[in-house]
Structure formats: C-alpha cells, structure tokens
Amino acid sequence: MDFLDELKQSFFQECEELLAALEARLQALDEGSTDPEDVNAAFRAIHSVKGGAGAFGFADLVNFAHAFEASLDHLRTGRVPVQEAPTGLFLRCSDAVADLVAAARNGEPANKRADLIAELERVGQVLETPAKTEQKAPELTAIFDKLIAQVASGTVPGAAPEPVSAPAEETPWNPDDDPFENPRPAPAVAPPAASAAARPAQGTVVRIRPHRDLFRRGIDPRVLLRSLEAIGPLTITADVAAVPSLQELDVGDCCLQFDVAFEGAVPREAIANALDMFLDAQEFSVGGPEGGMAPSGAAPVGAAAPGGAPEVPASLAASLAAIAASAEASMATRNDAEGAAAPAAAGMPARAANDAGQPQRGGAPAGRAKQVGSIRVDLDRIDRLMNLVGEIVITQSMLAERARMLTIDEGTKLADGILTLTRQTRELQDHVMAVRAQPVKTVFQRMPRLVRELAQTLGKEARLVLSGENTEVDKTVIEELADPLTHMIRNSMDHGLETAAERTANGKPAEGVIHLSAEHRAGRIVISVADDGRGINREKLLAKARSKGLVAPDARPSPQEIDEIIFAPGLSTADKVTDVSGRGVGMDVVRRNVEALGGRITVDSDPGRGCRFTMSLPLTLAVLDGMIVRSAGERFVVPITSIVETLRLSDDTVEHLPSGQEVLRWRNDVVPVARLGAIMTDSPPSDETVIIIAETDRGDRIGIAVDDILGQQQVVVKSLETNYGRVTGASAATILGDGLVALILDVDTMPRLAAQQRRPLVEAMTVNKR
Amino acid sequence: MTQALNMTETSPSAGSDASRRIVTFCVDERTFGIDVQTVREIKGWQETTPLPHAAPYVRGVVNLRGVILPVYDLRARIGLGTTQATAAHVIVVVDIADRTAGILVDTVSDIVDVPASAIRPTPDVERDHSGLIEHLALLDNEIVALLDLAAITQDGIVEDASSRHANAA
Numbered sequence: 001m002d003f004l005d006e007l008k009q010s011f012f013q014e015c016e017e018l019l020a021a022l023e024a025r026l027q028a029l030d031e032g033s034t035d036p037e038d039v040n041a042a043f044r045a046i047h048s049v050k051g052g053a054g055a056f057g058f059a060d061l062v063n064f065a066h067a068f069e070a071s072l073d074h075l076r077t078g079r080v081p082v083q084e085a086p087t088g089l090f091l092r093c094s095d096a097v098a099d100l101v102a103a104a105r106n107g108e109p110a111n112k113r114a115d116l117i118a119e120l121e122r123v124g125q126v127l128e129t130p131a132k133t134e135q136k137a138p139e140l141t142a143i144f145d146k147l148i149a150q151v152a153s154g155t156v157p158g159a160a161p162e163p164v165s166a167p168a169e170e171t172p173w174n175p176d177d178d179p180f181e182n183p184r185p186a187p188a189v190a191p192p193a194a195s196a197a198a199r200p201a202q203g204t205v206v207r208i209r210p211h212r213d214l215f216r217r218g219i220d221p222r223v224l225l226r227s228l229e230a231i232g233p234l235t236i237t238a239d240v241a242a243v244p245s246l247q248e249l250d251v252g253d254c255c256l257q258f259d260v261a262f263e264g265a266v267p268r269e270a271i272a273n274a275l276d277m278f279l280d281a282q283e284f285s286v287g288g289p290e291g292g293m294a295p296s297g298a299a300p301v302g303a304a305a306p307g308g309a310p311e312v313p314a315s316l317a318a319s320l321a322a323i324a325a326s327a328e329a330s331m332a333t334r335n336d337a338e339g340a341a342a343p344a345a346a347g348m349p350a351r352a353a354n355d356a357g358q359p360q361r362g363g364a365p366a367g368r369a370k371q372v373g374s375i376r377v378d379l380d381r382i383d384r385l386m387n388l389v390g391e392i393v394i395t396q397s398m399l400a401e402r403a404r405m406l407t408i409d410e411g412t413k414l415a416d417g418i419l420t421l422t423r424q425t426r427e428l429q430d431h432v433m434a435v436r437a438q439p440v441k442t443v444f445q446r447m448p449r450l451v452r453e454l455a456q457t458l459g460k461e462a463r464l465v466l467s468g469e470n471t472e473v474d475k476t477v478i479e480e481l482a483d484p485l486t487h488m489i490r491n492s493m494d495h496g497l498e499t500a501a502e503r504t505a506n507g508k509p510a511e512g513v514i515h516l517s518a519e520h521r522a523g524r525i526v527i528s529v530a531d532d533g534r535g536i537n538r539e540k541l542l543a544k545a546r547s548k549g550l551v552a553p554d555a556r557p558s559p560q561e562i563d564e565i566i567f568a569p570g571l572s573t574a575d576k577v578t579d580v581s582g583r584g585v586g587m588d589v590v591r592r593n594v595e596a597l598g599g600r601i602t603v604d605s606d607p608g609r610g611c612r613f614t615m616s617l618p619l620t621l622a623v624l625d626g627m628i629v630r631s632a633g634e635r636f637v638v639p640i641t642s643i644v645e646t647l648r649l650s651d652d653t654v655e656h657l658p659s660g661q662e663v664l665r666w667r668n669d670v671v672p673v674a675r676l677g678a679i680m681t682d683s684p685p686s687d688e689t690v691i692i693i694a695e696t697d698r699g700d701r702i703g704i705a706v707d708d709i710l711g712q713q714q715v716v717v718k719s720l721e722t723n724y725g726r727v728t729g730a731s732a733a734t735i736l737g738d739g740l741v742a743l744i745l746d747v748d749t750m751p752r753l754a755a756q757q758r759r760p761l762v763e764a765m766t767v768n769k770r
Numbered sequence: 771m772t773q774a775l776n777m778t779e780t781s782p783s784a785g786s787d788a789s790r791r792i793v794t795f796c797v798d799e800r801t802f803g804i805d806v807q808t809v810r811e812i813k814g815w816q817e818t819t820p821l822p823h824a825a826p827y828v829r830g831v832v833n834l835r836g837v838i839l840p841v842y843d844l845r846a847r848i849g850l851g852t853t854q855a856t857a858a859h860v861i862v863v864v865d866i867a868d869r870t871a872g873i874l875v876d877t878v879s880d881i882v883d884v885p886a887s888a889i890r891p892t893p894d895v896e897r898d899h900s901g902l903i904e905h906l907a908l909l910d911n912e913i914v915a916l917l918d919l920a921a922i923t924q925d926g927i928v929e930d931a932s933s934r935h936a937n938a939a
Contacts, residue, residue, distance in 0.1 A: 680822045723869045724840040735833045741819040
C-alpha cells in the first residue's frame, strides 16, 4: 500500500467517526435539543469530511458535503432558528454522506444526490429577502470577472515575467509571508487591497491570505466571502498580486487573496466564527477599529504579544526589524510568527495592525484542549497486545499450579506474589479490553431513523425505545451488529407491528413500541429487539412451513419449535412481498450472521402481545471466569456467569421422565439434566454425582452433571474456529495452567444436546403417546 | 527461495530445474510426502484434548504456543486405525490455506528434492484414500505418496451427533 492509500484509509476511518458524531448531534437536534454545541459539532464534522474529501479529490462528496455544510451554517449563524431546523432532511443527508463516503471508499460511482442538494439549498433561503440574494451574486461574479480580465490583459503583476514573480519563486510559501508586508515585492501596479488599506480605516478590515491548497481542501472562496457578507455590509477586493504568470500557474493552487472592508466595526469573534471553519488562524487577520486593535501606525504585533496587547514600542519593532534583516537568509525558511512580523514592521510601518491571527491562534488550542487527547492505533496492534495479555494469564495460572507443588512454607510466600500478579494481570486485561471496547450506542443510534423511515413507508405508528446503549462490546462485534439489527428491526416493523387501525381495534395504543436493549450477561452481550405487535401467527407459519416442505406433514412441533421456523431459509410470512422485508432476505440471514460471530439468536412470541428476538454474542477475545470441571476424564470450563448453583447429586433427586429425559427437582422447579461426559465425549452416560445448575441466555435452567469440580480460575478464550471450526457444545477453548487445552462449554446448547442424547428413546416412546 | 536452498545444501545431481522439495514421513511402513513450503514445524507428540462430534481421525486439539491446533491422525485418515501415540510419534505442523493444522505421523524420515520428471499422477487403482493422494513421486528406492493436505483435514466435523454414533456402530 503506498502512502496515499494509507492516508486515504485513515481518512475513511476518520469519516466513520465523523459520521457517527454528525449523526449523534443531528439525532440530538431531532429530539429537540437547542444546544448550539450540537449544531457546531455537526458542522465541524461535515466540514472535516469535506476537507478530507477535497484533499483526495472526491468531488461528489465535496459537493454534497459543501451543500450540507452551507445549510448547517444557517443554523450556526442563527439565520434559521435551531428549533426550526429541518432535522429530518439533515438526517437523510447524513445518510447520503455515508453513502458517498462508501462509494468513494469502494471506488464506485456515487449518486450525487442532486435532489438532496436542492433541498439543502432551500434551507435558509426562505428567510432571506430575494433582493439580497440577487444582489450578492453579481457582486461576487463581478470580482471574478474582473480578476479574469486582469489576468488576461497582463495587468496582474505576476503576469509580468521578471522582478515581481521572482520572490514568489524563491521563497517557500509561508502562511505568514504576506506579500503586502514583505518588504521585497514592490508591485508596479498598486494592488487594489493596498488602496483599500490606504483609505482611512472606518470599518473592520479582514485580510484573507489563504494557503495555496485552499481549493484542494475543498473550499470555495465564494463561500468564505458569503459567510462574511452575512455579518454586515462590506466591500470585497480581490488581490491578485500573488497570481503567477500563466505559464507558472497551477490551477490547483489558490493564489487569490482578499481584503474585506466592512462598513462598520464588526466584532472579531463574528469574523473568526465565520472563517475559522474554512481557514487556519494564520490565513486571515482582522484589523481596523475593533476592540483591542492597535491604533494605526503602531508596529504589528507578533507572537510576542499573544494576548493582543498591542503596545509594542516602535523602537523595539525597529530593532526586531534589524535583527530580522541581518538574519534574512534563515528568515526565508522560517515559519514562525516573529519571522514574518519583523520584516513586516520594517517594510510597512504604517499599516494597520493585524494581530487577529494571534488571539485566534491562542484561542484554537484552548478550544482543542477541551477534547480528550486521542491517537489512532491499528486494531492489529491492540490484538497483539491482547494476545500477549492472554499469554500472561496462562503463565500466571501455570505459576499458581507450580506453587501448589512446593512445600507449604515456600508455597505461601510465592502465593502472595502470585495473588498480586493475578490482580495486576486482571487490571491490565481490563484496560486492554477497554481500549477495544465501544458502546453499542454507535450502532443503536442508527436505528431510530430506520424506524421513522419504515413507519412512514409502511404507514404505521411506531416508537423505538433504546436501553443499555452504553453497554460496551468489542469493536469488531460492533461492526458486525448493524446488519442483523437492521434486519430484526425491519422484521418487527413489517411483520410484528400492526397498523394503527388494527391496534386500536384490538385495544392497544395506536403507536407501536419497539424496545431495543443491550446488556452484559454471562460473559456475553445480549441484545434484544422486542415489539408489542401481533406476535408470530403460529398457524400461518406452520402452514407455510408445511407447504414449503420445511416441516413434515405429520410432525407436531411445539409452539416454541414453530416459532423457531422463522429462522428457516426461504420463508416469508408477509401476505405480499413488501419493499421493507420479505425479499428472500429474512431472519435466516440474521441467524447466519449472528452464528458467524459465534452468537445465537432466539425468538419468544406471545401471540397478540408481541415478539422478542434475543441475540447473544461473545465479547470477543474475552477472558472469562470459569469453573474447571471434569467428566469422563476430560476437563471442561463452565463460565461462572452462567452458573446458578452447584450441588451434589443423590440418587433420589434425579427422576426419569417417560421420554427418558433425566430431570432434577430443584427449588420447586424441574430441571433437565445433561450428562456432560456423554454429551462431550464418546463415553456412555455414567452416574456423575455433581450437578451444576446453569442458566442459558433465554433464562432456561439446565443441570450439567459432572464427575468433579476442580477449581475456579480466569481463562483466556481461544477460538476453535481459527484452525478448526465450530464445535457443538463448546463456545471456544482455553489453555489451562498445565499447557493443555480444555473446551469452554456453551451452556446454551446444553438443553438441546441433553434432549438430543435421549432422542432415540423419545421417538420410541412418543409413538405410543401420540 | 527454493533455488537458493538447492544451491546451498543439496546434491547437484538433483538438478535445479523445477524440482520440488519434499518432506517425507512414515505411517505404518508407508512413505508419504508434502511440500516443504507447507511445513511450519515438527514437534513431538503431546496429549490432545478430544473434540466432540468429530470424525475418528480428528485426534483433538493441542496448544501450539497459545494457538489452538487441531491434530489429524494420518493413520486413521487412510483407514488403518487409530495411532497408539507414544513419545516417539511426531506432529507435523502444516499450513493449509489460512489455517494451521497438525498431522500425526509415525516418524519424519527425510527432506528430498524430487525432479518434476519423477512426479506422476496418482493411478486409478489407488482407491482407498479417495483423493488424499495428489501425486506419486518415484524415487530411486521407493515411491512417495504426495498428500493433498486440504483433503486430509476436510470433513472433520460431524454435523449431527446421531450420525457419529451411526458411524461408530
């Protein structure tokens, strides 16, 4: 990958974050927030996307982002009250930006979304007087026309080959290297700006000296100038002194500079606010009668007076100039403020001071300091770190095991150290995990809009309630969550919720509610989508499944089993195929996605009252607390979080159902028993004497019968899929202190495996029963 | 890479033209070979953790420096019964596409250069090992069966628990 590609990649990564931020802020506005910071942050996000896109030449993205930004700007400037913000449009636009970013990333042609751009352009227009709009455009056009005319007629100083353009060639570009303040160029044609500055300064003067990459940053100078026009009446003068001859002109460079003279005094903050989204602080300066400005004739203030105190004695300025002159050779390459300010003092002593850049410069870092510092790190590196932590955990349990072999005296001493090590390792691990963890919010917050849009498409009334958005899960899992969640919500909206009329007729509130929640349970993240709709129509589903040959005609599946049919491939229960779901992409795909992540999905339906899909996913790379058990000579790890209780089995507590299934009476409950040895090894069922009562994701209880409990320890989850594949009954493997591998039990599959184990018997006995 | 190795280590008679470097090993007096490039390392036998619902030739998994490595019993795979593994047995750790696997064999015998001209397609009579043997290499004193590693590790997972019992019966 070459350097540019790397840059692009990091731009796209950044885009993801920016888009998430954008969406969150727009979401907040949509929910009624009037916090200006929401507007500003949204604006900053789209502005950064635009800037980056400009740098890489993603023209469609720049265009769109630009329109979006301009429209958001109306909110910032208060031209459109925040309360009246078209947040629906903005949310759709943020989608469109995501699409454009994706298109750019995949190098695909993008939909330019001219429709949305048109809508965006209408924002704020309504509030402007048409006359004003008309008046502006010609004014700006005139400036550019004039500029073109100047370039064409050769009256531009740069167009003359020799003396004037020479310094521009020799001197590396310097943001502070203002040709007007530089003593060397002595333009033959007095630049318009100079005459503007020569006029008695009545109003605030803004000098815009953009960096040459302005266009490449995706910034249109006209936008800049318009943003200033919004502040008050002004005169704009284009300064073309820096435009080189046509032969030397790179059309990608911005050589234009502007002087903007306001008719009255304008607060510096207003100008800075309008410009700092487009320009760096050193690219523009504010002068003229405005608070804190130096009187005409004072030496320009450099970084020496960052607070804006302009009282620099002329003598000091002069000596600075002398020093500067003597060090001119080095000056050319220096990029700091003093370097540029000093020759300015020497060359243009009478110029109005222009220290606006300085306070601005002082202000910017202060603003940034509010953000928490962050760096971008490859996931790979964190993975390696995590693996290493895993190794340490294994080594540590190995040490603990060795310590047990020592004499009591030596062992105790060592045990203290190991205890400390254990604590520290755990802490280390938590921190490394935390680095990778992200709240599910990043995915959840995309869903309210989905629901809104679907509600509109389907003509239903629905509300999405989120809970547990701050539940953290590994970044890799987050990325994989979006698709299944979208499908599940579509499914609930399309098949689950009834129309308002139908709901009212059934005595339900017209508005349906979908509850999306996340929580940590049993070392996994459990995400559920629950609706209060009609639930699964089992008769219809079963009939459908029979007609498709998914269920044998004579089979009598239980209600639960019928509900599970919803995950069968190629099934759609909607009466007609809709745009929303039922185009062959159904819950079977969701199940496949979830299982590919090492997760599981289940459904619980209550006809007439609603339906709940629950998916449980591993927190990848997790380390879990496990109980080490032995059965049939093999060791297994049972995640502590799923264990409810352990008890010793006496013969009279286990009973046999007619089906052959062993059950256990436990606290007024009947719990099926899974004989671990028989399920997980080839051994025949034996009389294991220890029972671990465990709870599955669905809340079912299962009694896992084992020979012995060996202990409890933290284990590192190691994938079996990497080199082998899925192992029924095990969610993963781990390495124990002796270096050998043990399987981590997948408690959720135990009830099924226990039943399967008895299956032949069940079939034999149910023939008579039915 | 291969050529460089040829120059430094082996008899010039093998010839450098398109010869393949093969690791040979024995199972039940028979000689098998795999491309040296696929071999990651060779390690002594270590106790495996059996996996449920797996074919009989899946011996289980071992810990290879923190990675879970499945071990396949070549003897069982070619239908000669489960290896009674001892400390003398060897696990050849190989790369198969993007996976790593261990192949349990009796002994590793040699590394040989086989000229392209000595490599023949598998004759039809080689029926038992259904697709396991990719080619035969005719050496001076013996015939080496070159294994298709992907075929060896295929179908290790028995999807349904009941079919496992059916197979065992």
